[in-house]
Amino acid sequence: MKKDEFKTVCENRKARHDYFIHEIYEAGIELQGTEVKSLRAGKANLRDSYAEVRDGEVFIKHLHISPYEQGNIFNHEPLRRRRLLLHKREILKLFGKTREKGFTLVPLKIYFKKGRAKLELALASGKHNYDKRAALHEKSAQRDIERALKERTK
Numbered sequence: 001m002k003k004d005e006f007k008t009v010c011e012n013r014k015a016r017h018d019y020f021i022h023e024i025y026e027a028g029i030e031l032q033g034t035e036v037k038s039l040r041a042g043k044a045n046l047r048d049s050y051a052e053v054r055d056g057e058v059f060i061k062h063l064h065i066s067p068y069e070q071g072n073i074f075n076h077e078p079l080r081r082r083r084l085l086l087h088k089r090e091i092l093k094l095f096g097k098t099r100e101k102g103f104t105l106v107p108l109k110i111y112f113k114k115g116r117a118k119l120e121l122a123l124a125s126g127k128h129n130y131d132k133r134a135a136l137h138e139k140s141a142q143r144d145i146e147r148a149l150k151e152r153t154k
Contacts, residue, residue, distance in 0.1 A: 006111060008111045009042055009110040009117075010046055011046070011108065012106070012109060015106045015122065016108070018126065018132070019125065019127060020124060021106075022125065023123040024108070025120075026119075027086045027120075029060070029118070030083040030085060032076045033074075034074065034075050035068075037068045038065050039112075044063070044065045046107050048062050049063040049107050050062065050106060050107070051105035051107060057091070059082065059083055063079070063107065065078060084121065104125070106122050107119055
């Protein structure tokens with residue numbers, strides 16, 4: 001893929017720290033005109049956002065897209081509920097999975113692919129504090145190993 005075809009707008013780095021990621025889906029986002037312009041300017045925040053399946057459709061809540069600066073009275077509401085565009089079989093699968101105990105839908109990142117805004121949606125389950133500590137310990141140990149190998153090759 002060319003560099004122009006894939007532009008990341010924002011990422012939810014904390015999601016991988018707070019959740020075990022089981023499956024990842026790519027979904028389109030139903031946006032208004034000024035929302036697209038704000039996304040292209042990189043004015044979005046995924047923190048505290050989540051998705052839910054309701055009436056056979058998937059919606060994302062608490063996704064903050066800042067109002068477009070050059071927008072007029074037709075500017076959008078920053079925290080409105082937005083519909084995600086997925087195939088029907090994916091929606092049914094997500095509906096069944098989210099009814100299971102402990103599973104939730106967490107957005108990982110928003111990006112543009114071939115000019116269209118896409119959202120990477122993860123089926124995830126929450127981590128406990130001891131899981132988070134273990135992950136941090138593994139990450140620091142791996143960093144120490146890589147640092148030692150790098151120094152040894154010099």
